[in-house]
Amino acid sequence: MEVKSIAILGGGESGVGTAILAKKEGFKIFVSDKGKIKDKYKEVLKHHEIEWEEYTHSEERILTASVVMKSPGIPDNAPLVLKLKGKGIPVISEIEFASEFTSAEVIGITGSNGKTTTTKFVHHILKSGNISAGMAGNVGDSFAKQVAENEFDWYVLELSSFQLDGILNFRPKIAVLTNITADHLDRYEYSLDNYIESKFRITKNQTESDFFIYDADDENIIKWLDKNQIKAQKLPFSLEKKFENGAFLENDEIIVKINNTQFNMPTTDLSLQGKHNTKNAMAAATVAQLLRIRKQTIRESMENFQGVEHRLEKVLKINNVMYINDSKATNINATFYALESMETETVWIVGGVDKGNVYSDLLPLVNEKVKAIICLGVDNAKIMAAFGNCVDTIVETQSMDEAVKIAYKIAEKNESVLLSPACASFDLFENYEDRGRQFKEAVRNL
Incomplete structure (x- = not known):
């Protein structure tokens, strides 16, 4: 019987998991990542004797696979994915x-x-x-x-x-x-x-x-x-x-x-x-x-039930100010829930990679609950334009430490500091977990 071959695009959690299962099921496997594969995943691939490459896609080789699993981070219209589909090779998810x-x-x-x-x-x-x-x-x-x-x-x-x-x-x-x-x-x-x-x-x-x-x-x-x-x-x-x-x-x-x-x-x-x-x-x-x-x-x-880390997670109360980590809020709707649940005046830390956000939905809540806005992103122009007239204080920052220190200065007794970015994190952080952990770390260091 012919051994089925699988090419796996992306050497992260889903890619390496797929490789482990494909090995168990007798597939010939090739893992290819255009970026760097994390050391912990390389160790797993080496342990299972699975072939891999990083910083490149060897297209000739990938285009000979009988099936291709691509990581969710790779868009459907990526040139390599379109070539695979053109050749009639199924491109599927790990699921x-x-x-x-x-x-x-x-x-x-x-x-x-x-x-x-x-x-x-x-x-x-x-x-x-x-x-x-x-x-x-x-x-x-x-x-x-x-x-x-x-x-x-x-x-x-x-x-x-x-x-x-x-x-x-x-x-x-x-x-x-x-x-x-x-x-x-x-x-x-x-x-x-x-x-x-x-x-x-x-x-x-x-x-x-x-x-x-x-x-x-x-x-x-x-x-x-x-x-x-x-x-x-x-x-x-x-x-x-x-x-x-x-x-x-x-x-x-x-x-x-x-x-x-x-x-x-x-x-x-x-x-x-x-x-x-x-x-x-x-x-x-x-x-x-x-x-x-x-x-x-x-x-x-x-x-x-205890809930989820980085989702409206209460971190610490300092000088009667509650610090809340909602780093998992990567879109407008999630931040809407967060602001809606606030029962005190709030210093709001917002920003990151915008996925086509329309900020106007948040205006009523910002007017009602937010006393100051701290922007945390490489490009904050859209946030400044949307909320510049709603609050007296709106500040631009480029690091979590700086954002938390400014929040500490602005927030007064019985108020809250809320990190709820409404954006993805990839401009300044590895992912939303990294962003949330840096927030908690900065708060504990105050």
Whole structure:
């Protein structure tokens, strides 16, 4: 039998995970990264005796592969990707590749915001209910690596639109769509419709025996569902409407109804407060109900769930000023939630790589809650233009240390300092985690 060959573009978490699984499944493998491969990943590739290259793509070699897995960071219109497609070579995501080698059922979670929190929430409830479950995708070890090394009954996967763009047959038993707001439009020809189509790929291979859980208050989702048919059974959640089957609010209680079974829990008992977290909890509770986890277990899990690092994470109180790390807010909508949840006057640290942001949505909240703005980015012109007239103080900075020191000078007793950038981090930081850690470090050094 001919040995299948796979070329892997990108030597990061998803690329190296795919290589480990491909090796186990007997593929001939070549890993190619246009940039530097981190030492920790090189060690893994050497250990598994997998061929790799960095700082270049050997095109002749890549164009002979029977299948190509590309990392989510590489755009679909990259010249090499277009050449591969022109030759009819399938270009897939790690999610597609790994799903072919596991019989575990999958819970796939996507959305512009809330997907990490919801993924961790669902995984936490499943573990508390003694269900054997791995968590992967954009969180933790890669899906492919876990499929190679573990035997789980279920996987909870956090899926970005880029990962969904690279699927052919991937089919989650339960799909969750938390919301859709303009994000990453630079990768979708600045078309919101293209981005929406991408998110809905999560349900494209689902059948009548599968489930689709979604936010019924989200205009973009509802408009798409009005015009398009899906096969999966729909389970909406909402803060405003009520359903025969789905999750809703009644007298400050979350109620989840599925086929005449009902789960309820007061929102005041949730460990994470705020409207957006109530929705994340509704989505997670709906999944838990589908898997028939004991109601007591679901309630206890929701009371003790700790949340996600870099998402409205309280760092320290200094001189009665609370410092909050929301570095994970890489788009306008996430920052909207953060500002909405602030209950004090706020010094807001914002900026980075703008993905086509429209800042006007934030104006009412900035007028109401923000006393000063500290820009943290290489190019802050758009932020200065959007908010220059709203606040008395707006300052430009180029490092986290400088931003935090200025915030310390401006913030007064009973106020807050909020890092919620509304932008990607790649101009000054390695990623949003690096940005959040530098913020926490700078705060602790005050």
